[in-house]
Amino acid sequence: MKSLIRPASLPDAADVCAVHCSDISHWRAWDASGSARPARYADLTPCQRWLNGGPWLDPGLCRRHLQRVAEGGGYAWVAEHKGRALAEAEAFLADEPPPYGRNLNLSALYVHRHFRGQGLGSALLAAALAFAQEQGCHTFTVSRPDAPAFYAAHGLRPGPRWGHWQLPARRSRVRYTVDPLPDTGYSLVRGYALLAGRFQNAGHDWERVRSGGAPDFPEWRGVKLDRNWMTVRGQRAAVVLEESPRAPGTAEAFVFAPPDVALTGQWVSAIGDHAAWSGFTRVNLFVPAPFAHPHARRLEDVQRVMWKVVRGQESGVSSQHSA
Known part of the structure; x- marks a missing residue:
């Protein structure tokens, strides 16, 4: 699938929210004791939506999150197809002692469930790796990856434990x-x-x-x-x-x-x-x-x-x- 890889912006929040929500098969709500029960998305508070998987799962929270990423020195990109963001990635730069050195860490990479297997994730990962090279990074990392085989296919290997x-x-x-x-x-x-x-x-x-x-x-x-x-x-x-x-x-x-x-x-x-x-x-x-x-x-x-x-x-x- 042909896509445009570009920096994410605040108007992308609704699309980015939809990308991340597509990854949730069952929504849950938690009571005061910490016990979880099945729930409908529409019945969840913003806090409950967050607890299901992070700030991307509510449109308002997602918009605030994208703003904080930019204000905090982070980077977010989307893969756009026909005017719609179908995948999203986020990364942060850091300067640390060895073994990491100057590092770009990919903190999020998600593709909408209905559009997986069409190269959108690979395109975003390639863009992030190219950005790491442009920034003079020593290492590119993904912490606790959900799809290790995907990252291994793009040249990443197991690192420090x-x-x-x-x-x-x-x-x-x-x-x-x-x-x-x-x-x-x-x-x-x-x-x-x-x-x-x-x-x-x-x-x-x-x-x-x-x-x-x-x-x-x-x-x-x-x-x-x-x-x-x-x-x-x-x-x-x-x-x-x-x-x-x-x-x-x-x-x-x-x-x-x-x-x-x-x-x-x-x-x-x-x-x-x-x-x-x-x-x-x-x-x-x-x-x-x-x-x-x-x-x-x-x-x-x-x-x-x-x-x-x-x-x-x-x-x-x-x-x-x-x-």
Whole structure:
């Protein structure tokens, strides 16, 4: 199918919403206890639509999301056919230490269910890869891809492994200090590693955990977002604790740190202590494998990033990672 690949704009929101909604076979609603039941799309609140798969599933939320992507330094493209957007992709740039280097991460690629198998996804992926080369990227990544065979056919290979762990928020004797973290753009931590919470890449996930990163749903009011500089043994990192709307009291930890800082046991203890002080009961850590901590339990199996080395010799990416 012939298509026009172009940047997405706000008037595309209705089409982009339709693309993502076509991927949902059964809609669900959740009650206050967290139990889900079948529901009709028309009966769902914007918050309930979000919970079914993200901000794209409601036209108004989708429009706001596309605006935030653009304002946060991200990129969105659509594949247009006969005046209608039938597929959509999103990506964020980041500058991180090896093995990623300058990275373009494809955070979303969806094709309308009725138009799959006609080359629209391949056209969007090719455009994103070309953009990565234009931007001088070292690596191109797709985190936790839904269709690994599709990406493998386009030259992507398994990359670094990550796993999701949970620890109790508990007091400890480790000494550390905290200072408020400014609510500014990604430039504040550009060049930092994302030691925990790299669900996409540092650019994308930094925008995720800024104030206003999630809509002001009535159901989500009171959800905590704790943002601080933390200093442990003279080393400073930006640490964000994001409370889960589905699991009150549970914080997802995001740790942005200079290249010489490692996520040691002291750092984990300091994060757990601060989480306890802040009123959390549990802390989730999405971290590189292998990971070991006496109080940690694994939430899910290790997940692989798929990637393609665009400029391997300059990125510091080792051949063993790209094999």
